Amino acid sequence: MTQAASHYRGRRVLVTGGLGFIGSTLARALVAAGAHVTIADAMIPGCGGNPHNIQGIDDRVVVRLVDLRERSLLDDLVRGQDVIFNLAGKISHVDSMRDPDADLDNNCRAHLGLLEACRRVNPDTKVVYAGTRQVYGRPEYLPVDERHLVRPTDVNGINKAAGEAYHIVYNNAHGLRACSLRLTNVYGPRQLIDHSRQGFIGWFVRLAIEDAEIQIYGDGRQVRDFVYVDDAVDAFLLAGADDAANGQVLNVGGSEPIAHRDLVALLIDAAGTGRFTLVDWPSQRKAIDIGSFHADSTLIGQVLGWRPTTPLATGLARMVAFCREHWAHYVTNPGQAARL
Amino acid sequence: MTQAASHYRGRRVLVTGGLGFIGSTLARALVAAGAHVTIADAMIPGCGGNPHNIQGIDDRVVVRLVDLRERSLLDDLVRGQDVIFNLAGKISHVDSMRDPDADLDNNCRAHLGLLEACRRVNPDTKVVYAGTRQVYGRPEYLPVDERHLVRPTDVNGINKAAGEAYHIVYNNAHGLRACSLRLTNVYGPRQLIDHSRQGFIGWFVRLAIEDAEIQIYGDGRQVRDFVYVDDAVDAFLLAGADDAANGQVLNVGGSEPIAHRDLVALLIDAAGTGRFTLVDWPSQRKAIDIGSFHADSTLIGQVLGWRPTTPLATGLARMVAFCREHWAHYVTNPGQAARL
Numbered sequence: 001m002t003q004a005a006s007h008y009r010g011r012r013v014l015v016t017g018g019l020g021f022i023g024s025t026l027a028r029a030l031v032a033a034g035a036h037v038t039i040a041d042a043m044i045p046g047c048g049g050n051p052h053n054i055q056g057i058d059d060r061v062v063v064r065l066v067d068l069r070e071r072s073l074l075d076d077l078v079r080g081q082d083v084i085f086n087l088a089g090k091i092s093h094v095d096s097m098r099d100p101d102a103d104l105d106n107n108c109r110a111h112l113g114l115l116e117a118c119r120r121v122n123p124d125t126k127v128v129y130a131g132t133r134q135v136y137g138r139p140e141y142l143p144v145d146e147r148h149l150v151r152p153t154d155v156n157g158i159n160k161a162a163g164e165a166y167h168i169v170y171n172n173a174h175g176l177r178a179c180s181l182r183l184t185n186v187y188g189p190r191q192l193i194d195h196s197r198q199g200f201i202g203w204f205v206r207l208a209i210e211d212a213e214i215q216i217y218g219d220g221r222q223v224r225d226f227v228y229v230d231d232a233v234d235a236f237l238l239a240g241a242d243d244a245a246n247g248q249v250l251n252v253g254g255s256e257p258i259a260h261r262d263l264v265a266l267l268i269d270a271a272g273t274g275r276f277t278l279v280d281w282p283s284q285r286k287a288i289d290i291g292s293f294h295a296d297s298t299l300i301g302q303v304l305g306w307r308p309t310t311p312l313a314t315g316l317a318r319m320v321a322f323c324r325e326h327w328a329h330y331v332t333n334p335g336q337a338a339r340l
Numbered sequence: 341m342t343q344a345a346s347h348y349r350g351r352r353v354l355v356t357g358g359l360g361f362i363g364s365t366l367a368r369a370l371v372a373a374g375a376h377v378t379i380a381d382a383m384i385p386g387c388g389g390n391p392h393n394i395q396g397i398d399d400r401v402v403v404r405l406v407d408l409r410e411r412s413l414l415d416d417l418v419r420g421q422d423v424i425f426n427l428a429g430k431i432s433h434v435d436s437m438r439d440p441d442a443d444l445d446n447n448c449r450a451h452l453g454l455l456e457a458c459r460r461v462n463p464d465t466k467v468v469y470a471g472t473r474q475v476y477g478r479p480e481y482l483p484v485d486e487r488h489l490v491r492p493t494d495v496n497g498i499n500k501a502a503g504e505a506y507h508i509v510y511n512n513a514h515g516l517r518a519c520s521l522r523l524t525n526v527y528g529p530r531q532l533i534d535h536s537r538q539g540f541i542g543w544f545v546r547l548a549i550e551d552a553e554i555q556i557y558g559d560g561r562q563v564r565d566f567v568y569v570d571d572a573v574d575a576f577l578l579a580g581a582d583d584a585a586n587g588q589v590l591n592v593g594g595s596e597p598i599a600h601r602d603l604v605a606l607l608i609d610a611a612g613t614g615r616f617t618l619v620d621w622p623s624q625r626k627a628i629d630i631g632s633f634h635a636d637s638t639l640i641g642q643v644l645g646w647r648p649t650t651p652l653a654t655g656l657a658r659m660v661a662f663c664r665e666h667w668a669h670y671v672t673n674p675g676q677a678a679r680l
Contacts, residue, residue: 101449101453108444109441147489150489151505151508152509158505158506158509165498166498168491169494169495
């Protein structure tokens with residue numbers, strides 16, 4: 001764990017979306033660091049919130065089943081919190097194109113409410129927002145740094161960009177201390193693997209473990225970068241502890257860009273099960289595809305000293321082992337993956 | 341009027357925000373071009389909608405007092421429209437910082453609803469969105485072209501950027517034909533001059549006519565560019581007529597960047613009344629100020645052949661003359677300007 005962990009001893013910390021994949025992993029690290037952790041989660045179906053994610057720390061965190069869209073609850077929620085890790089939100093690109101209003105409500109209105117509550121009752125707090133590389137859209141150059149234009153290809157990317165920008169405006173104009181981490185593809189234990197609408201890597205792990213066929217769109221040569229969840233959590237801990245991050249937007253990318261087909265081969269090797277095939281792009285997917293992507297994380301290295309340390313093979317092996325051990329808590333429809 | 345006007349003869353055209361300053365001027369041009377014009381306007385107090393704006397064409401347009409936030413009305417509104425000029429929205433930076441929810445509702449949710457309605461009942465229509473240079477925030481270089489990062493300094497800029505981006509995503513992913521014009525400071529007859537929360541130029545004109553003191557923040561050397569409303573309307577007509585604009589975001593800037601103090605001197609000269617003084621920046625204003633700005637409009641010249649043609653002195657003289665002639669229709673609190 002990062003040196004920044006010592007910053008959190010005895011501090012009051014709120015994690016929104018804290019029953020989700022990254023939020024719960026962050027909450028676990030904060031508990032280990034001696035923080036007083038409150039988790040807020042709306043448990044919106046399909047978004048990744050899972051009570052099992054806090055197994056083992058559930059007696060050391062306060063869990064509040066709060067929906068950030070419920071304005072009347074927010075002042076009480078943020079009052080007295082030294083640091084707020086704001087990870088709540090919807091991240092499904094497909095869902096956002098089907099129901100753009102729900103995406104807007106969760107990714108824009110909810111965060112405006114949270115920031116307004118901070119402004120009212122806790123104006124000195126620090127807020128770290130979970131942004132996404134999705135805001136860049138189809139890259140014009142690789143690796144993509146923070147100077148790249150924000151040109152999302154879907155409604156989710158637009159609303160995530162707006163949510164991020166609110167944080168920066170509240171930092172600059174209202175005196176809050178806030179920043180955003182633009183995460184690339186985060187993976188690891190506790191990731192949602194029950195459906196395919198929240199990024200492909202969780203779904204691929206699921207298919208590999210079920211010894212099913214993994215379908216890769218196109219020729220599989222598109223590149224992505226992947227960040228192991230513990231590395232991503234380190235970035236959050238650093239950003240929350242260091243005022244050098246205030247007002248900044250920082251990429252959090254993986255160290256090893258890798259083609260889809262190579263990733264899947266690595267995964268199948270780690271799992272010892274699964275197989276893959278190349279298929280044509282579904283037209284709806286193709287319309288919002290962005291080609292190859294990997295992030296330049298130089299800036300966060302300079303500002304916060306962060307860099308990813310977990311090799312992909314190691315991370316995938318840990319994720320597969322976790323998923324197998326806790327299978328029943330993460331899969332509601334076992335064996336059906338291959339038929340979806 | 342631009343050559344593009346001939347495109348509209350006999351066509352069905354919807355102008356949202358059509359009782360406002362730019363919308364009504366556009367509607368007048370469309371009526372003159374022989375289009376069947378429907379105006380939709382919510383007449384939200386303080387936003388600039390004014391029945392007097394369509395005086396003289398009110399028997400040749402259909403006016404619907406529709407709020408785009410009213411979802412149940414939108415299918416009927418957009419059905420059968422060949423071109424939709426989507427100018428409805430809130431543009432007050434100050435209001436957006438005081439009531440960010442209202443800004444979000446009007447600038448994001450309303451447009452998502454309109455675009456979804458188009459997708460359902462009129463998927464081949466053309467939509468031209470009124471964007472704003474406000475999305476650029478504080479410029480890193482001048483003149484600002486469309487490659488400049490989008491980094492708004494206020495909630496209004498964030499939500500206007502999201503509204504624009506929805507149009508581009510619906511163009512790219514859903515087959516609508518849509519584009520955005522990023523307007524700089526548009527001025528001219530029918531502009532709101534009743535309060536100061538909607539840009540400074542209307543307010544300055546008001547003060548000059550009332551022979552009151554115009555307060556310029558700082559040293560008055562900040563630069564802006566100004567587009568006469570007829571030139572801006574030409575840009576809309578061109579964009580609505582030409583599929584070369586589809587999926588594009590295009591600056592619509594003025595030809596003559598000018599310092600605030602020089603603008604005010606020109607205005608006082610045009611009006612023959614008024615005076616100005618330099619005052620310190622109010623802190624809340626300073627926090628969202630962007631310094632100097634002027635736009636590079638090269639791209640719209642290349643794509644659509646547009647360029648501004650009205651000299652600032654000419655435009656200001658026309659605006660002052662119009663305001664004096666129609667004073668009672670635009671000023672609800674005459675003589676009080678100097679005391680606000």
